[in-house]
Amino acid sequence: MIKFLLRGLLRDRHRSLLPFLVTLIGVMLTVVFHAWMTGVIGNSIEFSARFASGHVKVMTRAYSENAAQAPNDLALIGTDTLTAGLSERWPEMEFAGRIHFAGIIDAPDSLGETREQGPAMGFGIDLLSGNMAEAERMNIPSSLRSGRLPERKNEVLISRLFADKLGVVPGDVITLVGSSMYGELAMHNFTVSGTVDFGTTALDRGTVIADIGDVRDALNMEDAAGEILGFFRTGVYDAERASAICEEFNRAYNTPDDEFSPLMTSLSQDKTMGFLVEYSGKLQAILVALFIMAMSLILWNAGLLGGLRRYSEFGMRLAIGESKGHVYRTMMMESLLIGFFGSAAGVAFGMIISLFLQNHGIDLGVMMKNASVMMPSVFRAHITPATWYVGFIPGLISSQIGSMLSGIGIYKRQTAQLFKELEQ
Amino acid sequence: MEDGKVISIEGLKKHFPMGSGRFTALNGIDLAFGEGEFTGIIGPSGSGKTTLLNIIGTLDNPSEGRAVILGHSVSELTPAESASLRKTQLGFIFQTYNLFQVHTVYENVEFPLLLQGIANNRRRQMVLDALEWVGLTDKINSRPAQLSGGESQRVAIARAMVKRPAVVLADEPTANLDAANSHNILQTMEKLNRELKTTFLFATHDEKVIGYVRRKIWLADGMVARDELIEKN
Ligand SMILES: Nc1ncnc2c1ncn2[C@@H]1O[C@H](COP(=O)(O)OP(=O)(O)OP(=O)(O)O)[C@@H](O)[C@H]1O
Numbered sequence A: 001m002i003k004f005l006l007r008g009l010l011r012d013r014h015r016s017l018l019p020f021l022v023t024l025i026g027v028m029l030t031v032v033f034h035a036w037m038t039g040v041i042g043n044s045i046e047f048s049a050r051f052a053s054g055h056v057k058v059m060t061r062a063y064s065e066n067a068a069q070a071p072n073d074l075a076l077i078g079t080d081t082l083t084a085g086l087s088e089r090w091p092e093m094e095f096a097g098r099i100h101f102a103g104i105i106d107a108p109d110s111l112g113e114t115r116e117q118g119p120a121m122g123f124g125i126d127l128l129s130g131n132m133a134e135a136e137r138m139n140i141p142s143s144l145r146s147g148r149l150p151e152r153k154n155e156v157l158i159s160r161l162f163a164d165k166l167g168v169v170p171g172d173v174i175t176l177v178g179s180s181m182y183g184e185l186a187m188h189n190f191t192v193s194g195t196v197d198f199g200t201t202a203l204d205r206g207t208v209i210a211d212i213g214d215v216r217d218a219l220n221m222e223d224a225a226g227e228i229l230g231f232f233r234t235g236v237y238d239a240e241r242a243s244a245i246c247e248e249f250n251r252a253y254n255t256p257d258d259e260f261s262p263l264m265t266s267l268s269q270d271k272t273m274g275f276l277v278e279y280s281g282k283l284q285a286i287l288v289a290l291f292i293m294a295m296s297l298i299l300w301n302a303g304l305l306g307g308l309r310r311y312s313e314f315g316m317r318l319a320i321g322e323s324k325g326h327v328y329r330t331m332m333m334e335s336l337l338i339g340f341f342g343s344a345a346g347v348a349f350g351m352i353i354s355l356f357l358q359n360h361g362i363d364l365g366v367m368m369k370n371a372s373v374m375m376p377s378v379f380r381a382h383i384t385p386a387t388w389y390v391g392f393i394p395g396l397i398s399s400q401i402g403s404m405l406s407g408i409g410i411y412k413r414q415t416a417q418l419f420k421e422l423e424q
Numbered sequence B: 001m002e003d004g005k006v007i008s009i010e011g012l013k014k015h016f017p018m019g020s021g022r023f024t025a026l027n028g029i030d031l032a033f034g035e036g037e038f039t040g041i042i043g044p045s046g047s048g049k050t051t052l053l054n055i056i057g058t059l060d061n062p063s064e065g066r067a068v069i070l071g072h073s074v075s076e077l078t079p080a081e082s083a084s085l086r087k088t089q090l091g092f093i094f095q096t097y098n099l100f101q102v103h104t105v106y107e108n109v110e111f112p113l114l115l116q117g118i119a120n121n122r123r124r125q126m127v128l129d130a131l132e133w134v135g136l137t138d139k140i141n142s143r144p145a146q147l148s149g150g151e152s153q154r155v156a157i158a159r160a161m162v163k164r165p166a167v168v169l170a171d172e173p174t175a176n177l178d179a180a181n182s183h184n185i186l187q188t189m190e191k192l193n194r195e196l197k198t199t200f201l202f203a204t205h206d207e208k209v210i211g212y213v214r215r216k217i218w219l220a221d222g223m224v225a226r227d228e229l230i231e232k233n
């Protein structure tokens, strides 16, 4: 009997190939979409964490309220002790102070007169301590286009577009004109050690990156930093743990009435990132639900069409003495089989594509040329354990639902009626 | 079985819902069929032939009255019981053959035995015997699409007969066949009827079929108009 059904399944392409292909394509798309979305969301979160928000971030409340303006007059002080304390208390995280600053970069000619100048956004990060963690985090080694990383005091990296605009090359001296922590005019000379290209318009337009020590000197920010970022050593953001750490830190360090006392926030508290973090958790559920619905509908209709073609067969099998329940169950078995192989093939193809997208990534930089948001330009898919079943199980379920729905019609019909319909 | 009858029908009515009212397709049928009958149910289109055969074949239920098949009252059978009765005792032949298109001649004839769970060796012998009865041993591996109409109907006969049922119900079996093929399959069925004592009931208005049957029952407007025994030897 099983052989009889298998033969029918293999010989009748409408019975097997069509639903097989539908399942395959649906599962494949789901797998690729899942890996891609997980990757894109992860890339965006990671990018934002590395460049802006950290997994957790300590600022004064006053600073955080105006963070976009890099108000260094509201910066944290005593950050060396604070950073050390944080690292001791939460060894699972790595902490590093950063200074954001805004100013004018002035490129002088040989006589010291202004040749070109332009507005700049600056990062003061740890570059000279010998610990490369911060440089790696900001992708600096791989973003270097010319020259080298700063190795001595008062060396600076400058984004390539900006360097071209100013007409400076590694070795040239540039002057930062900014405001000190106390609101006074601050001027400081840096030597360009290299140029970088992040591939992100928001960063490439006008960025300078210097060692945090030099920036402190330049802006008179002794033992101060705009923010201290914390990163999980695992490299993976853990929303629950992060919020627990924040709570614990704020209980110990934050005085609610004092707007200059340190306040820790997590990545999830950032509006956009918080949405993405939450969304990425729900993504799977949404995807699976959509998939099952769409695929069930398609397979239901494919099953109905297939079922219509098989009225004569079903009617005859009933007349020969097969029970309706048995006919129905064999239909379900057939679709389980097709669903299994279709889903397996879909996972296989989907994984191959996802793997390719994970290893190679897609450069969407062109599309975001003028985007002012800080987003990575190259996105990569990311395969997680869920990628394996997010398509497979729904593939099975929807092929079952599909044939269940289409089978009901046959189940409900009077046997005699099946023949009537096929006589016409 | 009542009075040694294979089938007995009393006061059988069948109504179909139609619009707000109902349509009476069978309007009080009393009939009995014995073992080994070769009977034609004859009548114009719409007279109720198919409806009667469907009820005898347990594919449909009476609205009123009784139809007792091999000792079982059709209206009292559960779906499982009627399926089991069809599986072992009833064979069907249709105008449109209704062969399983993706299966070979052999597999088509084998199916009723698979359903009964008959063991391999015995099953094979029974299938070959049945194909021999209808003269198709050389077409064992053909698919229905490769067969002529006459050959297809012979496969259908083999499939109906392979389990040696007590009753075969044939609804317009010759309607799609030419004269030569019609005579051929009628002779085949007549031979099986004599050798195996199988009861054959035909629903037909084909003169050729009427020429073979030994009992003619005329239906008109859902009632028996005439019931005539033909003496043959
Ligand atoms: N399911 C149904 N619903 C409504 N009316 C039906 C149904 N089945 C049969 N009828 C009606 O019952 C009457 C008898 O139908 P039946 O199929 O038994 O006729 P028949 O003698 O087999 O005719 P034919 O020679 O055309 O096959 C017809 O008028 C038909 O329209």
Ligand SMILES: [Mg+2]
Binding pocket: B049, B050, B051, B171, B203
């Ligand atoms: Mg009819």
